Amino acid sequence: MNEVRTRFAPSPTGYLHIGGLRTALYTYLIARKNHGTFILRIEDTDQDRFVEGAVELIYHTLKLVGIEHDEGPDIGGPYGPYVQSERKPVYQKYAKKLVDLGGAYYCFCTEERLNHLRETGGHHGTFRYDGHCRNLPREEVERRLQAGEPYVIRQKVPKTGTTTFQDELFGTITVENSTLDDGILLKSNGMPTYNLANVVDDHLMKINPVVRGSEYLSSTPKYNLLYETFGWEIPRYIHLSPVMREPGKKLSKRDGDASFEDFYKQGFLKEAILNYVALLGWSPNDNREFFTLKELEEVFDIRGLSKSPAIFDINKLRWMNGEYIKKQDPEEFHEMALPWYKKAGLPENMDLRRVSSLVQSRTEVLNEIPAMISFLAELPEYDAALFIHKRSKTTVENSRENLAKAIQVLDKLPDWTEGNIQQALNDLIASLGLKNSLVFWPVRIAASGQKVTPGGAVEILGLLGKQESMRRLRIGLEKLKAAGGPE
């Protein structure tokens, strides 16, 4: 059996989209699972679409998530160069060879003629090259070439018959050759199109299987025709179904576009993103859903790949991210959370490790942290109505009474620790013979000014320190007094 060599071949046109990341992942896993080689190739034959810094971003992202290539532009390898723009002469050589073999031909049609054809050809998308230059006499071709006329090299697709190929996932696919266009292989600027470059490079770099998005499914027959006229062995194919967004629900700029980089910056863990993406269109043969990259390298199997498009569900990613966060070592979480505490403006002297212990189990995405804890930095404006909570049986009246008593007790505490606070409040509750919530609820509300908080009254008071706590509790009491009701 031949060595497995797969390649991830992105175009440097911007950030790495989630779908692209998944393609990279699967391609990588197929190589690793088979103890093969994983190659990175940059497909930059369209210089107009080149985006500055895109290549670096690809390196960075792949490295960050741990998808490391064995051959590629930055590390070299026996089949380089791995950047298509640097392989220009190679394509020209093979394009001409193709002409000699009768699988392609020179075409001198101008942009204008083609546009005219398009306009008069009926509906959009119905254009097919009319074969104008398909059978030009050899002498005429030579003459025009000599004259320096701009040209393009087109594939000469048979007019009749069918072409069939096998896809490991989709099975046998057959198309009528008559539906295939004489596509351009070599552009007038001497650069190849994908149609030529992928075939030449995959062959020269001994890529097998060829793994790519399903958007190439319908053009694969044309590539096979090329392999055939070259007399090259046709590779195995694995086409991957796409990842889509929720229909009608475009991800806004605010949510961040669906690039790895954006999610990462928002506070999604790289392991969680990779794990989620792995499961988008693939499932293991059991019900497991938590995998490290290393584990995926062991268990990945293309039989688990799905043929239908998968919709990216941010909800499940969030959940999975939350699971990863919960499983994090507390110290590790603390380190990751720190920048977000700064963003929330927490006081320098606050016990941030304690904050972390309260926040870790409540965080799905790191960027929710500031909103969750900003009340610790500053008491929000709030209404006395917050003191009313049906289930805790609190009212403005009893809150006023109990908060006042709590203030008395707490004010006397010499040593402001959670343990002491808890003890003092418990004692108070016991002496009054009340339900816990009757005291804890108003205290927590006054301390935080929020209905929902990470941690309870005791933890919050502990974090705030005595001075700030007492200040807030008294503000709460004033609010309650102002809210009226019988004394």
Next chain:
RNA sequence: GCUCCCAUGGUCAAGAGGUUCAAGACACCGCCCUCUCACGGCGGUAACAGGGGUUCGAAUCCCCUUGGGAGUACCA
């Protein structure tokens, strides 16, 4: 328009003709835990797109319809 591909709950999906009057996960709902929320525990709602075949038997095979995706560029 034409060509190719796909089709199990809102989403990801298991299921490769009979042990499935269809797993699991997210989301949602309820209960428990509880000083709020979250966590955790327990339970629930929810699907084989429709119609024809084939077969003793179909989510599983075939056809049609419908829906979705892709291609139809001197983009990849």
